[in-house]
Amino acid sequence: MKRLSPTRLGIAVFAVGLLLYPLVFTNPFYLDIGVTFLLAAISASAWNIVGGYAGQISVGHSMFFGLGAYAPLLFYQLLGWPPMAGIPIGIAASVVLAIIIGMPTFRLTGHYFSMATIAVAELIRIFTGTWDFVGAAIGLQGPATARGWWDLTFRGETPYYYIFLGVLAALLFITHTIERRRFGYYLRAIKARERAARSLGVPVLQIKMQALMLSAIFTSLAGSLYAIKTGFIDPESGFGILVSVQMVIIAALGGAGTLFGPVFGALILIPLQSATNTWFGGGGSGLTYILYGGIIVLIARFEPGGLFELWHRVIAKYRSRRDAA
């Protein structure tokens, strides 16, 4: 009989834990933290496709997140459609934007790409804030109370939890599939040595573009889910630089370019944020952020490959000890 590897076992336990979480933690606040965690994991995993696997570090992914977030509420406000109807439109807009952005910027490498994405996201944020049609600086609201289930405006958090969990599972499954196909090898080749990959006949630009489009689709979906759940969007919470930065931090913290790294990062960071804010936020001394910043610095300094790498090291150590025994 094939023995379960510790990593697989860990993942299985974790998956069961996620499924059962709402049954154990029935308090809406803990459920909300669970939902926030799932949303962060979805966004960071979506970012991971282009930022982690392909190694193109975008610091402007909020442009897709924001488009996805605005579309449902815009259609609700303009036409009274259920917000969910805006999701495909947000996705379509994000794909178009990905193509427009990708064409010129993928010729850039390294930091140039990062800077270009920041600039475009900022451009969109500032522009949205001046445009009355999309609510300008004040933003857009969703339905306050549901007109029917199709509005996806629930009183409790449990439905959101399972919807988000389903999306995360789908995203991870797709990423997993890609990882093992030629597309995945191409991505890793580009990340490791772009020039060498090109000379070996990898269609670099095309592969990068496909990765960005796929990433944009799921980031946009994450934005839509955020807006539907929160029932509100404004330029800062949609297109703000902090939205992009959070995706990068979570992925890097857990381990970019690995399947479960971003999920792991979100699992660490979101409870950490909630706990520090619960303990120190009311005091208003800024201690929340001092701790938060400090921990990020420490991880970057001592675990530059992300925490998932640490997990692998621990496992390896355990194995070698067992093998030695």
Added chain:
Amino acid sequence: MDRSWMKSAAAVAACLLLFGARPAGAADAVKIGIIWPLTGNAAAAGQASKAAAEVAADIVNNAHPELGDLPLAKTAGLPNLGGAKLELVFADHQGNPSLAQQLATRLITQDKVNVLMGAYQSSCSFTATAVAERYGVPFMVGESAALNITGRGFKWVFRGTPIASDYARTYMRFFADMKQQGKKIDSIAIVNENTDYGTSVADAIAEEAKKANIPVAIRIPYSASSTDVSAQVLQLKEKRPDVVIFISYTADSILYMKTLKNLDYKPPMIIGDDTGFSDPSFIPAVADIAQGVMNRSAWAIGKPGSVTYKINEMYKAKTGRDLDDTSARNMQSFFALADAINRAGSTDPEKIRVALTETDLKPEQLMMGYQGVKFDHTGQNILASTYLIQLHGKAYDLVWPEKAATAQLQWPMAGWAK
């Protein structure tokens, strides 16, 4: 510097204490959950309002007979609830609407607060009030600008502060008054920062000005994080309006005053729309060059010995600064909320909600210069109003409306002229 270190250390310690050892026997205390931006870009306003709420809680919880007709001041605690004390639970939404939503959930379900208050930024008020509405918990919006926070058909949301259209109408009444006195107001300019606050107020002013037939010579929206505003000042200089209304936050309002002087342009009158012009940093930074600047405020410290003066002394003892209008409006909303809880005689949310709808505070029961506190069916206080004040020397004096004025209005403003 030493003091702020100690203060912060004390705050952290208090926080740990609060979290670690929540008093078990405080079952009869009434819990008020308060969500404000205590970090992030609006932290200064959130922190000042937090101190104001703490002073207000002290006034309600302890006997303060010296504070006259202010409701709940004479007695210790809430008399109709057997002297129950108010317990404040603060939470920091960092200016993030999604976090505000999560915190409202936490305060309701975890901390089991009886009522909620907040949230300063309109974005956060939108999301936090929606949670309160879903759970059926009364939510007092202390201070948020966007018009449609009330009027969304919510049952549980109340707003104690005047709103943008109230301010705009006040300015127009003032202009009409001035015109009657022979002052020249042929055109005005509106300069507003471009987030929810500035946009809401500027829109309201533009609309009321149209109704009042006062041409708006130019409207300049700008970003409050601008490091240089000379282009805006030069645009004003070109149009030469008779009155310039600034709707600005702190750094930018100071920057405008300095730039006006540096570019030697002095409009006949400047009106600051509260916020930045009421920030405690404003007067020390620009008093010498901004003489005669007008500002809106419903808060006046008053003469030594008056109730408002005493409240300000309490606040000053706590923070070392004078109470500003924004925090004072939050404080007034807090008192209105406490009064309703007391009249409800119970912590039952529905009873508190009904008591809030029946609120009818008279001017002499208020710390602010409102005509009263009375909520309409949308939850908006319809008796809220505001004064106009003017910078004379190192302090603002109340100059309009005339019957309440404590000093003579200067027109045109002196600016930096000696």
Added chain:
Amino acid sequence: MLLVQVVVGGLLLGAIYALFSSGLTLIWGMMNFINFAHGEFVMLGMYAALLVVVWLGGGPAVFGLAVALLLFFLGVAVYASLIRHVLRGPMLAQILSTFGLALLLRYTAFWIFSANFVSLPETWLSGSVDVGGIWLPIPQLIAGLLAITLTIVLHLLLTRTTVGSRLLAVSEDRTAAMLMGIRPDRMQALAWGLSASAAGIAGALMATAYPWSPSVGETFGLIAFVVVALGGFGSVPGAMYAGLIIGLIQSVSAFWLGPIYKDIVVYALFAVLLWLRPQGLMGRA
């Protein structure tokens, strides 16, 4: 006449941009490293100026020097304790480290100085002069001129002195530099010191005219990125021209189109330039 005034104002502001951006470009060019905490150095420079003025009294000359020294040591300390280690790691860890550092610095300042806005007390630097109908605010005038001078001094330091050529040697080819007997570690520490110092002085100069609070760094950090990317990574003269150009564009577009559009113009221009000439104005392709 108004337009001349607008142009002059833009250039004076651009000079400050140039100074703090030259610090960022130095690190970027030499170590291929983005410092997301650079705006925080500017912010700390502002608070340092405040402390020096309040405690030591003294004019701007004194506080400029003191701030430069303070920030130099801070820069070296940051390098020695953090950057030296993450430099060897992956690019993401580098980004992560300075994001964390930015939060840490911003909120430490927040803790110590509170969230309230502060401004420098008035000095002899206040007021403005009228030069043929153009009003020149004295603080901005001195700050602008000083900033340009310092940027040029930094450039000369890099190109005309032994220390400078060693710095450049390290950035060109680390291994070769080591073979020449240059210690890259020291040189990189020096670069961080200079970088923080440039940001700090720029902050101190800004502080003479601009009120601030701990969150001010974010604004400056973003401006610095655009300036550096526009000017070309690693090029101090590039940062200088780009700083002046961006100050000018902001000012002119704020005047013609309205202030909310000034950043749209800057970012749009930046995006177009990245497309046409990704290496920036003065960068090496």
